[in-house]
Amino acid sequence: MSPDRLRPPVEPMLAQARPTLPGPGGLRRGVAMELKWDGFRALLFTAGRPGGAMVLQTRKGTLIQDRFPDLVAAAGQLPTGLVLDGELLALTGEGVMDFGALQRRAASSVPQKVQALTKAFPAYYVAFDLLQVEGRPTLAEPYEVRRARLEALFADHALTPPWTLCPSTRDPELAQEWLETWTRTPGIEGVVVKGLQQPYRPGARDWLKVRARETTEAVVGAVTGTLGRPRRLVLGRYDAAGRLRHVGTTTEISPAAAQQLGDRLTTAAAGAHPWEGARFTAGWGTRAALDTRMVTPDQVAEISGDTARDRGVWRHPVRLVRLRLDMPVEDVPAF
Known part of the structure; x- marks a missing residue:
């Protein structure tokens, strides 16, 4: 195993709040915008060998994969030596994102209750960054390179739900539309702005977040x-x-x-x-x-x-x- 391989806990990169999106000029100067989800931030680690355990780590470093057996069961779709950054979501039977249900899932450790909640509120993982691939960390790579690798991961492995790729755009008009209209959907609360040349800096508040x-x-x-x-x-x-x-x-x-x-x-x-x-x-x-x-x-x-x-x-x-x-x-x- 490489001594540089990422192991939990890893601090996620953070965002600082601002009231509005940057002006059109600022948006066009080397940034991308992603949807901001109203879920639980989580880093996902796959083992270095096929069939190994998958680990889910919260923003504070707690391991919670035992609360999400549906995601663990679907981890066979993922390659080994992978670390993703993303958001956990839970849906009702009607397909509506429900933060309260997600909160109950993340807090439940009794096996019978975990199984009942898993059946009632299936979990999804929305990936928006790639921190390691094939056991090699990518933190120092620019965001646009990590994003391209993440898109290739979903395409090459034909990933399907519960694995979801977070939408991303460099179009300022589309980002404004997301902020004004998509946020009316429960579970979507705004837009995150990321520099295309930014490395991934654990714990740093170098991204921007704009809540509707x-x-x-x-x-x-x-x-x-x-x-x-x-x-x-x-x-x-x-x-x-x-x-x-x-x-x-x-x-x-x-x-x-x-x-x-x-x-x-x-x-x-x-x-x-x-x-x-x-x-x-x-x-x-x-x-x-x-x-x-x-x-x-x-x-x-x-x-x-x-x-x-x-x-x-x-x-x-x-x-x-x-x-x-x-x-x-x-x-x-x-x-």
Whole structure:
């Protein structure tokens, strides 16, 4: 075995967020754009011998191939000595990408439950980079060379689902179309921009990611800070039964917005708020509880959030655009 062969854990290369795609001139100067998936980042390793074990490594270095026996069973399609970077997805029986189902699959280790989840929510692996081929690392090669090798891998081995090649383009108009239209599909949340000459640098934030955002409304159900100077808003929407359901939390709001909102907030009466005793965090994957104060849910916030949602709840903090003093809570979109 070559001493240079990649072995888990390998840190994946990362992306830094930006609000918009580069201008047309920037897009045409040596970059490619790929779809950004709302799944689990995973590196895939195949063994150095035929029939050897396949390994799936999360972004944090955890090995989770035992949670995805369907992918392990399909690994016979892949050549030996391979390392891919990509995204894990899980689909419902209707063929819709479901992050909640993927989360349950990645967290389940009991064999009976793993088998049930595998049957109900089959997994797919979307490959967008090739880090090693035939046991030889390709990290130092430019992205456009790695991409060509990845495309050749899919063509030469006639790979079929669950193995999927991530779409890539150098056309700025097509990338903008992806951002504006494809992101309406559950499971696609934006576009990643990569330099054609970039090597693969583990742990470096050298790529760019642009998430699609939507502007909508929600009810202010609780706040952090004080009623006079709120810092974050905890948001809700009413469901068909008239219950206020939690849908997300904002980033810290501006001093001007805090003053405007503070003049209108009132403390919820004891025992009257549907969230009394509930615990909230700043976002998905964050365990630290927010110190919240329940308020009378009679104020409406216009917010801007990305498309990553789990059962109606924004997984990332949303941004407050403005207060909608002209909108009654009855006109807020339903949960």
